[in-house]
Amino acid sequence: MSQEQAAITTSNPVNPHTNQMANEFLTFRLGSEEYGIEILKVQEIRGYDAITQIANAPEFIKGVVNLRGIIVPIIDMRIKFQLGSATYDQFTVVIILNVAGRVMGIVVDGVSDVITLGLEQMRPAPGLGSVIDTEYIMGLGTVDERMLILIDIEKMMSSSDMGLIEQTVN
Amino acid sequence: MSTDLEQFYEIFFEESSELLADMEACLLRLDVNSPDLEDLNAIFRAAHSIKGGAGTFGFTDMTEMTHMLETLLDRLRKGELAVRSEMVDAFLRAGDVIKAQLAGHRGEGEADPAVAAEVCEELKKLSDETQVPAPSETVADSGIGMKAIPVETDIGVSSNVAISEAVSERDVAKLTFRIEFSSSGMGDAAVENLFANLKRLGSLGDITSVGGKDHKLKLTTASNEEDVWETLAFVVDPANLKIEVATQCVVEPHSSDEDSAAEPFAGEDEFSIASMPPAPGYGFFPGAPAAPKDFDDSESQLSSTPQQNIHGNKNETQNVTNKPSSKVSASASASETSSIRVSIEKVDQMINLVGELVITQAMLAQTASQLDPVVFEKLLSGMSQLERNTRDLQESVMSIRMMPISFVFSRYPRVVRDLAAKLNKRVELKTVGENTELDKGLIEKIADPLTHLVRNSLDHGIEVAEKRIAAGKPAQGTITLRAFHQGGSIVIEVSDDGAGLNRGKILAKAKERGLPVSDGMSDQEVWLLIFEAGFSTADIVTDVSGRGVGMDVVKRNIQSMGGRIDIESALGVGTRISIRLPLTLAILDGLSVAVGDQMFIVPLNYIIESMQPTANDIKTVSGHGRVVQVRGEYLPVIALHEVFNLHPNVTAVHEGILVILEAEGHKAALFVDDLIGQHQVVIKSLESNYRRVQGVSGATIMGDGKVALILDTAALVLACQQEMV
Known part of the structure; x- marks a missing residue:
C-alpha cells in the first residue's frame, strides 16, 4: 500500500515557530487515509528499530524501545485500525508523541508534512466514515483536494481501549 | 535581586x-x-x-x-x-x-x-x-570556644585555631577584623541588612566603599573569625570576600600578649604580608583601641610592603588578595561539609547520557572487534581502556541517586522515644538493613507513611509493661524496621511483638460502620480493613492515634508510589506490616537469559542455581504439567516462552537451561533457551510510559541499547504454585 517513499520532512515538525498554536498539524498516512495530529504533541520522528516485545500485550502494541534512556511503548496504528499493511523496513516511521505526560511512539505508513489550518478549513466530523471512533476525531481539515482527519491524539492515547495507561481500578 | x-x-x-x-x-x-x-x-x-x-x-x-x-x-x-x-x-x-x-x-x-x-x-x-x-562566660558563649577542639588540616585552619584559642584563654578580648568584599550582584537592601548583622556582632568601624561595589570595613567584635565568616558567607560570594584579623584589642593588657599575638601571624606569614589592606590610610590601625605596642611594630612592618599596590596595578592587588581568601574559605568549608547539592534533573540527565555513552562504546567495540588485532593493536588496547572507563563512570554515576534507607530510619528513634515516654510504654526500636539503597525520591516520600506505621505499632501494637508481663512477654516491647530488596522491589517492614490484630474486633467494627464484610473473609482481607478511611478500633481516642485518620493516608501514599501494603498478624504475638515499593531507579544484579530473540533479566537474588537437565530428569504430571527432579526434589517447570507467548529456539527442556528459582519459600525451575551473562542493570519503570505487565517488574537497557524486561520472579513462581494446586 505505502508506495510513496517516506519522504519525510523531518525538519519541519521540529520547527518551533508555531504562532497559531494548535492550528499546525503533522500529517501522516494510514493506508489511503490522511490524518493530522497537533504538532505540539509530537516530540520527534524516528525510524523503526529493535523493539522488545511485551508479553501478552495486544497485537498493536509492538513492544518497547529505548529512547535515550526512557522506555517508550510503540503502537502500530496500522494494526490497531486495520489500515495499511504492517510491514517494517527502513522506511517505517515512528512518531514519538508526548501526550498526557507520557512518551509513546506510533507507527504509521508515512509522514507527509506539516500544514497550517485556519479555522475555516476545519469542519466538524460527521458521525461515520472512519474506523476511528468519532469521539477521538476533532474534525476534518481540507487542504485543496485533500481531506485530513484530525485526531485528538491525547484523548485517544489515554483512552481505555488503547490499554496504554493503567486505568485506576481500586 | x-x-x-x-x-x-x-x-x-x-x-x-x-x-x-x-x-x-x-x-x-x-x-x-x-x-x-x-x-x-x-x-x-x-x-x-x-x-x-x-x-x-x-x-x-x-x-x-x-x-x-x-x-x-x-x-x-x-x-x-x-x-x-x-x-x-x-x-x-x-x-x-x-x-x-x-x-x-x-x-x-x-x-x-x-x-x-x-x-x-x-x-x-x-x-x-x-x-x-560570670560575665566572661557570656562573652565566650557566642562561639569563641567553638574551635576548642582543634580541627586538623592545613595552615589556614590551624592558624585560626591558634587565634581563637589565644582569645579564649584571655577571656575578654576583642578582635578587629579587616573585611573586604564586593557587593556586586547584591541589592542595596541586602548590603544594609548585612551591615546591620555585622553591627550585631560588635562595633562596626568605618566603612569605606572603593570602586562603588567594593566595600572595606573594620569590625571590632568579641566573636571569632568563624562567626564573621558565617554572617557574611550567606550573602557574599566567598570568592569576593576577604576577612583578616587586624589586631586583637586587649581590654586588659596582659603580660603574655607578645607570645599569643605573634603566634597567629607566624602561621600566616606567607600570605598575610602580601594581603594586608592596601593602605594605612584606611585607618585600621589607629582605630584599633588599646592596641598593644608590640603589635604596632609588627604591623607597620607588615603593612609597609603592599603600600605601592593601591596606587599601582589594581588587578594585581586583586589577584594577591584573592589567594588568602580562597584558602580560608576552602578550609572553612572542608571542616563543615564534604557534599554538594545538585538538582535531581541534572543527575538524571547525566545517568541517561552515560547510558548513551555506554551504548556508543559497545557499538564501537563491536566494530573494532572485526579489525585485525595485529595491525590495530593500539586502537584495540585503547578500546578496552575505554570500556573499563565507561563502566566505572556508569557505576559511579548510577550510585549518585541512591541513598541508604538509614536516612529515613534515623528519624524513628526520636519518634519512638517521645511516644513511648508519652504512652508510658517501654519500647526498643531495632533497625535492620539500613544500608539498603533506594532512590532519593522514594526516601523522601516514604518517611511520612512509615512514621504513621511506627506510631501505630507503638500505640496499638505494643502493650503496656504489666500486660506484657502477664502475657509472658518481656516488659520491653520491640519494634523492628527492616528493609531489603526483593524481586526488583524494596520491601520495608514495620513489625512489633505486641498484641496483634483482633479479627473479631475489626469485623465487629466494620459491621458497625456498615462496611461490606462477612465472617468468612480471609485474615488477609480482614487486616486490610484497617486501611479504610475513618476506621479505628482504638477504644479511646488519644492525641497519638485512634481517630482513624492516618492508615488510609498511608495506604494512599504507598499506592501513589506504585507500591502495596501487606499485613501479617497473629493475636498476642505481633503484627508485621510490609510495604513493597517498586524501584524507580535501583540497581539490580541480574542474570540475563535468552528466549528466542528476546532477552530477559532474572534478579540474581532469587536464583539458587542453573543447570542443564537430562531428558530423564523431566517428568510430566497428569499429561501436561512438567516437573524436574533436582536432588530428590520435584520442582515445577515454568517455560518462559509459554508464559510470554514467545517463539523459542528450543522446546525440549533438556536442550535448554533450567534456572532454579526460589521465592517466598517456593521453588520452581525456569526453562529458558540460554544463559547469557551476569549484569548489573538499572531498573527502569515500564509504568512511567506504559502500564504494569504481568510477570514483569521492570525493564532495563542493555549494553547494545536494546530494552530487556526484568522478570518478576516472585509473581512467576507464585502463579505457578497456584496453577499446580
Missing part, C-alpha cells in the same frame, strides 16, 4: 534542616550518665551554625532560641553543669521549635511563639541553675 536572596534562603533552610537532624541524632545518642564531649560539641556546633545563618537573614526568633541552646550547651560542654535527661528533653523540644520556626520562615505553617517562649524559659532555667555565670 530578590530571587538571588531567595536562593540563599533555600540553602540556609536546607542546611539548617540537616543540622537539626544531626543535632537530634547526637542528642538521642547522648548518654546522660557519661556524655561524650564530642557529641556535645557537635550539638553546639549545629546550634551555632543555625544561629549564624538565622542572624544573617534576620530571623530573630531562631537566633534567640539557638542562643539559649548555646548558653546551656556551653556550660555543659565546659562541665559546669551535669547533663540530665530533662535537659536532653528540653533540647529536643527546642529542636522542634526551631524546626517549626524554620518551616514558618519557609512559608509552610506557622510557628507558635508561645511554645517557643516556654521552651526558651525552660532552657534559661536549666542554664541558670547553678550560679557562677
Whole structure:
C-alpha cells in the first residue's frame, strides 16, 4: 500500500515557530487515509528499530524501545485500525508523541508534512466514515483536494481501549 | 535581586534542616550518665551554625532560641553543669521549635511563639541553675570556644585555631577584623541588612566603599573569625570576600600578649604580608583601641610592603588578595561539609547520557572487534581502556541517586522515644538493613507513611509493661524496621511483638460502620480493613492515634508510589506490616537469559542455581504439567516462552537451561533457551510510559541499547504454585 517513499520532512515538525498554536498539524498516512495530529504533541520522528516485545500485550502494541534512556511503548496504528499493511523496513516511521505526560511512539505508513489550518478549513466530523471512533476525531481539515482527519491524539492515547495507561481500578 | 536572596534562603533552610537532624541524632545518642564531649560539641556546633545563618537573614526568633541552646550547651560542654535527661528533653523540644520556626520562615505553617517562649524559659532555667555565670562566660558563649577542639588540616585552619584559642584563654578580648568584599550582584537592601548583622556582632568601624561595589570595613567584635565568616558567607560570594584579623584589642593588657599575638601571624606569614589592606590610610590601625605596642611594630612592618599596590596595578592587588581568601574559605568549608547539592534533573540527565555513552562504546567495540588485532593493536588496547572507563563512570554515576534507607530510619528513634515516654510504654526500636539503597525520591516520600506505621505499632501494637508481663512477654516491647530488596522491589517492614490484630474486633467494627464484610473473609482481607478511611478500633481516642485518620493516608501514599501494603498478624504475638515499593531507579544484579530473540533479566537474588537437565530428569504430571527432579526434589517447570507467548529456539527442556528459582519459600525451575551473562542493570519503570505487565517488574537497557524486561520472579513462581494446586 505505502508506495510513496517516506519522504519525510523531518525538519519541519521540529520547527518551533508555531504562532497559531494548535492550528499546525503533522500529517501522516494510514493506508489511503490522511490524518493530522497537533504538532505540539509530537516530540520527534524516528525510524523503526529493535523493539522488545511485551508479553501478552495486544497485537498493536509492538513492544518497547529505548529512547535515550526512557522506555517508550510503540503502537502500530496500522494494526490497531486495520489500515495499511504492517510491514517494517527502513522506511517505517515512528512518531514519538508526548501526550498526557507520557512518551509513546506510533507507527504509521508515512509522514507527509506539516500544514497550517485556519479555522475555516476545519469542519466538524460527521458521525461515520472512519474506523476511528468519532469521539477521538476533532474534525476534518481540507487542504485543496485533500481531506485530513484530525485526531485528538491525547484523548485517544489515554483512552481505555488503547490499554496504554493503567486505568485506576481500586 | 530578590530571587538571588531567595536562593540563599533555600540553602540556609536546607542546611539548617540537616543540622537539626544531626543535632537530634547526637542528642538521642547522648548518654546522660557519661556524655561524650564530642557529641556535645557537635550539638553546639549545629546550634551555632543555625544561629549564624538565622542572624544573617534576620530571623530573630531562631537566633534567640539557638542562643539559649548555646548558653546551656556551653556550660555543659565546659562541665559546669551535669547533663540530665530533662535537659536532653528540653533540647529536643527546642529542636522542634526551631524546626517549626524554620518551616514558618519557609512559608509552610506557622510557628507558635508561645511554645517557643516556654521552651526558651525552660532552657534559661536549666542554664541558670547553678550560679557562677560570670560575665566572661557570656562573652565566650557566642562561639569563641567553638574551635576548642582543634580541627586538623592545613595552615589556614590551624592558624585560626591558634587565634581563637589565644582569645579564649584571655577571656575578654576583642578582635578587629579587616573585611573586604564586593557587593556586586547584591541589592542595596541586602548590603544594609548585612551591615546591620555585622553591627550585631560588635562595633562596626568605618566603612569605606572603593570602586562603588567594593566595600572595606573594620569590625571590632568579641566573636571569632568563624562567626564573621558565617554572617557574611550567606550573602557574599566567598570568592569576593576577604576577612583578616587586624589586631586583637586587649581590654586588659596582659603580660603574655607578645607570645599569643605573634603566634597567629607566624602561621600566616606567607600570605598575610602580601594581603594586608592596601593602605594605612584606611585607618585600621589607629582605630584599633588599646592596641598593644608590640603589635604596632609588627604591623607597620607588615603593612609597609603592599603600600605601592593601591596606587599601582589594581588587578594585581586583586589577584594577591584573592589567594588568602580562597584558602580560608576552602578550609572553612572542608571542616563543615564534604557534599554538594545538585538538582535531581541534572543527575538524571547525566545517568541517561552515560547510558548513551555506554551504548556508543559497545557499538564501537563491536566494530573494532572485526579489525585485525595485529595491525590495530593500539586502537584495540585503547578500546578496552575505554570500556573499563565507561563502566566505572556508569557505576559511579548510577550510585549518585541512591541513598541508604538509614536516612529515613534515623528519624524513628526520636519518634519512638517521645511516644513511648508519652504512652508510658517501654519500647526498643531495632533497625535492620539500613544500608539498603533506594532512590532519593522514594526516601523522601516514604518517611511520612512509615512514621504513621511506627506510631501505630507503638500505640496499638505494643502493650503496656504489666500486660506484657502477664502475657509472658518481656516488659520491653520491640519494634523492628527492616528493609531489603526483593524481586526488583524494596520491601520495608514495620513489625512489633505486641498484641496483634483482633479479627473479631475489626469485623465487629466494620459491621458497625456498615462496611461490606462477612465472617468468612480471609485474615488477609480482614487486616486490610484497617486501611479504610475513618476506621479505628482504638477504644479511646488519644492525641497519638485512634481517630482513624492516618492508615488510609498511608495506604494512599504507598499506592501513589506504585507500591502495596501487606499485613501479617497473629493475636498476642505481633503484627508485621510490609510495604513493597517498586524501584524507580535501583540497581539490580541480574542474570540475563535468552528466549528466542528476546532477552530477559532474572534478579540474581532469587536464583539458587542453573543447570542443564537430562531428558530423564523431566517428568510430566497428569499429561501436561512438567516437573524436574533436582536432588530428590520435584520442582515445577515454568517455560518462559509459554508464559510470554514467545517463539523459542528450543522446546525440549533438556536442550535448554533450567534456572532454579526460589521465592517466598517456593521453588520452581525456569526453562529458558540460554544463559547469557551476569549484569548489573538499572531498573527502569515500564509504568512511567506504559502500564504494569504481568510477570514483569521492570525493564532495563542493555549494553547494545536494546530494552530487556526484568522478570518478576516472585509473581512467576507464585502463579505457578497456584496453577499446580
